[in-house]
Amino acid sequence: MEILAMDVTLLWIVLLRCLLLARTEEEVLMNTKKETSDLKWTTYSSQNKPEWEEVSGHDEENNSVRTYQICPSDGQASHWLRSKLIERRAASQVYVELRFTMVECSSHSSPHPSCKETFNLYYYQSDSDDATASHPSWLENPYTKVDTVASDFLLRKGGERKFNMKTLRLGPLSKRGFYLAFQAQGACMALLSVRVFFKKCPELVRALSVFPETVPHALVQEATGRCVAHAGIAAAAAPKMFCGEDGQWVGQLTTTCACQPGYEPNDGDLRCKACPAGHYKSSMGPGVCVPCPQSSNAAEAGAALCSCRPGYYRAPTDTANVACTRPPSAPRNxxxxxxxxxxxxxxSDPLDDGGRTxxxxxxxxxxxxxxxxxxxxxxxxxxxxxxxxxxTSRHVPVMVTGIRKSLATESSATLQWPVPAQTHVSILEYQLRYCEKDHLPEDQSCRYKESDSNQVVLSDLAPTPRYEEVQIRVRTMLVGQLHSQFTPSDATRPTEDDSSSPLLVTGVLIAVGMLLLITVISIAVFCIRRQNRLKDPELNDKNGQYLMGQGVKVYIDPFTYEDPNEAVREFAKEIDVSFVKIEEVIGAGEFGEVCRGRLRIPGKKENYVAIKTLKGGYTDKQRRDFLAEASIMGQFQHPNIIHLEGIITSSCPVMIITEFMENGALDSFLRLNDGQFTPIQLVGMLRGIASGMKYLSEMSYVHRDLAARNILVNSNLVCKVSDFGLSRFLQENSSDPTYTSSLGGKIPIRWTAPEAIAFRKFTSASDVWSYGIVMWEVMSFGERPYWDMSNQDVINAIEQDYRLPPPPDCPTHLHQLMLDCWQKERTARPRFSAIVSALDKLIRNPASLKITAQEGAGLSHPLLDQRPPLPPASCGSVGEWLRAIKMERYEESFLQAGFTSIELLAHVTTEDLLRLGITLAGHQKKILSSVQALRIQTKSPGSVHF
Known part of the structure; x- marks a missing residue:
């Protein structure tokens, strides 16, 4: 079985190669089927009565075509039809494809004995278009006959109407062009189309070799190829292949092409692919890229050699596959x-050999x-x-003499000596050896010390023992030495020079005390600041830049730069395109597609990212506007602001890489999970949004387009402010309804403060108004603000001090906070810091969220009392009713369960909804409230179960 499987695999490989070589291309020289005007070919008849007639007709695809037809009354005459000059181009032989019909002689109404069911095809070569009505003469010579064409299918009375297809080859051709001539001698036929073409071998890429498109001029045409990009010829001969006259590559490929260093074969030896970063290939040939040896790296693709990391090296004799090593440490002892x-x-050998042997x-x-x-x-x-x-026999070591003691304490002694008089070498250092007297064996009681000068302090003397001698030797370039002995008999008693030692000790003690005091103060300040950050989560962002009262950054508009690209380089990090892998398209943005992918930066954990791409054909302005969002986003570091990973501008398409938010936009996420979150969860989402907006306002940044659609939600229900491109420009092609202000530009009316609509006055206070609308969207689970009111009605209502009513089951404190955000005077609206504090109080006191607005309580006016209209009982079908309450997703479930009419809908119960698979509490509530309205409208008591 294994042998059989191997044979099948080999057979597929052979078939695949045969198909590759069997490909052929055609270049059309003339095709009457594509002509849209009269052909105006030349006709001739030996009886001076031309019977070839050009007529319009329709082909089998009902396309209008020009045809020639003839049905002579006398079969003795010779009727000629000649084409215009056809340029042969590079062809030495061409093919003529004829489509024609022919009538069976017996089917003529009055058949004559000379009727034929064939016609002749000729051609005539010429270097110029010099044919006339009389030249060349209408005889077989000077024309060259191609063939006598017979019909395979003849038209009979009542028979099937079929056309004939014939392909004939003519050549060899040597002149500039040629004419085709058709001779009918008694045939009743129609020439439907004539196509003239020649065959050529298409461009072929195989075994790292490229063969150009080749037109055969003989039975077999030799073609010389070249190596693909990043490949070279390993031997002297160029690649060879043969092109057959039928336009197919034939014969065995001869090539010595191989990928250059830094590249490996790919796609079945069709191209040479650059080694990825961190890999290399050091020689030309069929080998593949391999990872860089230890302690080396290739930062860019296409490396032939991996460079050693800083501090590592290769020896001159090391090859490319040898790991880089460190310099060894110094020899010991x-x-x-x-x-x-x-x-x-x-x-002794070094402790660290640096990795070398x-x-x-x-x-x-x-x-x-x-x-x-x-x-x-x-x-x-x-x-x-x-x-x-x-x-050596030329030099003697340097001698040290005249050692004396200049200062001594109970545990130390300062020794000095004259610099030896010598001229032939340089002194590198002095080496001292001093031993205790009659206390320990010599090898255990002696100590050693080095000095760069002719003075040394021995600070480790024992208080009671006496020292036998001090030996000093000089280390020079010759390492020669003699020692001089000095016996410090008074080493245990201070000398006259010791009077400064108490002051020295006192100074040291004071310095140590000051150092300890400074250390204690620093630790105390650090602990206090750390405790404050832990108490206030607003002070504890991930980069430590958002500190209360200090270190707050200020937003810089990238368009204030003389060159906006400089802002991109300053605020956004460039990412190597090889680090990003796009997996799927998840949406479309302002400038192109939005994709999900993976980002893997060497040395960091791989993570999911969102990728915004700039579609092709962009202008310079579109590119600047696209990257402006990255310049803005790159300045923000906050847990409730979407995080910019980086940008890719060095390749196409241009990309912006951000963190990936699994649950997408907040408005659609809430609609999908209608009724599934508790008030405390919703307030937690609102608190996150307010925290992010507080951060932006303190950086003096105005968002301008704050809405639930521009808030993203991750898998932990953390909400993050996003879409900073629209926030500056308020693009005109937004999918949300907008209003053109008197000062120009598009504004999302339902989310915009009155002063911003009227005067384009955008401030953090106008963002607070928008935040109030976002609160209403969240508490209504993604309901559209102001429902189906027109933009102008919304503007008029706001001017008359009408405000949105509380959503169903909305806590009273939250609706009051919304109304505070919708104060007409922008100075009266709360700041985002106050909003965060208010939401924190509600979170710490969950009982306050159970107080909801009573129906009819508070102000009453048309807008506050407006609710989404209930579907009327007059809806024509169940589908219309469900669409009216935006529950059309359940239409099929209702119909399959037997709820096929409006009357039956009035009897739906909670048990029925569960049986239909409608488990979301919010969806159940919306459907049942509409059912209750139907019952009232239709006055239908009770319920019916199916």
């Missing part, structure tokens, strides 16, 4: 053994002549061992 004429150095050591050694003479190398480099011996 260098031990010199010195005599008068040689130095032997030994050391081929460590070598270099020893710098200079052999200098005396009295300032020249220096030359004296040692080896590239040592693989951990020791080296250097021998």
């Amino acid at each position: 260098i031990i010199p053994e010195i005599n008068d004429t040689s130095v032997t150095l030994e050391w 081929d460590l070598t050591y270099a020893v710098e050694c200079a052999l200098c002549l005396p009295a300032g003479g020249p220096c030359g190398p004296c040692g080896d480099s590239g040592l693989a061992s951990d020791s080296v011996n250097i021998t």
Whole structure:
């Protein structure tokens, strides 16, 4: 079975390749079927009575076409029809496709003996269009005969009407063009269409080779190809292929094309694809891209070599597939053994080998002549061992003499000595060795210290022991040394120079105390600020930029920049297009499609994002306006403001990448979940929106288009303010009803404050008015503000101080907050900070949300009393009734359950709705309230169950 499956796979591969090679293309030179005017071909008859006649007809698709027909009365005459000059272009042979009908001789009303059921086809070549009514002569010579064409289907009386199709080849052609000539000698026929074309091998891409479109000039035409982009010829020969006369590629492909370094074969060897970022391919050939070796990276696509990360390197002999390594640490425990004429150095391997196994050591050694003479190398480099011996007979080590004590305390001593007089080497450092006397063995009681100068402080002396000696040696470029001994017999007693030590100790104590005091104060301030941030969630945004009374940023309009692109670069981060994967289109925006996708930035977790694209054919202004939203959004960092991930401008299409909000727009989300959320959940959503708007207002930003449709909801029911492109421009092609103000521009009337409608006065106070409308939308589960009132009616009602009534079951405190937002004087409206505080109080006191407005309570006027009109009992069908209450989604369920008339609807109960699958409480309430109205209108008591 496995062998059979393999054979089937191979068969499919062979068939696929055969189909690829079998493709052919045609280039049409003439097609009478496409002509829209008279053909005006030349006709001739040997009896000076031309009988070819050009007429208009219709083809099988009922398209108007020009045809020639003939039905001679005398079959002895020769009737010719000649086309106009047909340019042959690049063809050396062409094909003529004829569509014609022919009448059976026996079907003629008066058949004559010379009747025929065939006609002849000729052609004549010419370098110029010089044919006339008499030239060339109407004889078989100088024409070249193609064939005598017979009919496969003949027209009979009462028979099926079929047309004939014949394709003939003519050639070879060598001149500029040719004429076609048709000779009828007794045939009664109609020439429906003539199509002249030649075949050519289409462009072929195969095995990383491209062969151009080729017209065959012989039985087999050799074609020379080239390598695809980012591929090269591995050997000297260019790709070869053969084009057959029938326009098909034939023969075996000969090619040595291979992908260049940084590219790998793709799409079945049809193209070379650049290695993605983080991958490489170092040589030309069929290999594939591989991940970069350890500690290296390729930041851009198409890398032939991965660059080492900072601090890592490759040796000159390392190949591209070798990991980058760090420089090793220094050798440890260098031990010199010195005599008068040689130095032997030994050391331990470094603690960190940097990831390499081929460590070598270099020893710098200079052999200098005396009295300032020249220096030359004296040692080896590239040592693989951990020791080296250097021998010389020219120099003696530098001696240290005259060591004296300048200062001493109970636990320290300061020693000084003259700088040795020497001229031939440089002193690198002084090394000291001091040992306790008669206390411990020498190897345990001795200590060591280094000094760059001719003075050292020994600060770790024991208070009681005496020290036998201090030995000093000089480390020079020759590592030579002699030691001088100094016995500090008075090391345990202070000297005359010790008088400053008490002051020194006092100063140190004061400094330590001040440092401790500053540390305690800093920790206290940090704790207080942190506690304040935890108490007030408004001060605790994710970037710590939204602090009460300090550090508040101010919004900068990107169009105040001389070059708006500079604002884009400043406020929006450019993302590599390879980091983004588009998965599906989820909607259409102002400038193009809106998609859902994934964003995976190296080193970060992959997450879902929303992708706004700029459709093709955009103008410079449209591109600036599109990216302006990113320039605006990039300035905001708040948990209730949609977060900008970045932009893509270096490739097409241009994109804006934002966080993905799973539940979409707030208005449609609420309508979909009508009645499913408690008042406390709705207030929580409103609190989030108000918090985001408070942040924007404190940044001196005015949204201008705040509405539930511009609020997005994520999977945790967190609401975030979005759509900052429309907020500046208020685009004229918005899907929401707008009103053209006296100062020009479109305004969403139902959400806009009166002063913004009349005078284009947009402020944070006008955003507060819009927020009140959003509150009404949320509490009514996405109901349309002012229902079906016209824009002008809404404007008139607002001018007469009419305001929206509370939605059903709306808490009284929330409706009062809405009315506060709708104050006519904008200075009387609350600020967003006050709105947030008011909502926080309601959340902390859930009982206050149970107080709802009573029917008929408060002011009464036409607008406040208006509700969506109940569907009249006169609705013609169940579908009309459901559409009137916007519940048309349940039409099929009602009809299948037997509720087929308005009269039956009056008997619907809650149990019936549950049986129909209507489980949303809000939908049940809306349907049952309308059913109750039907009962009143139809005066239908009781209920009927199905």
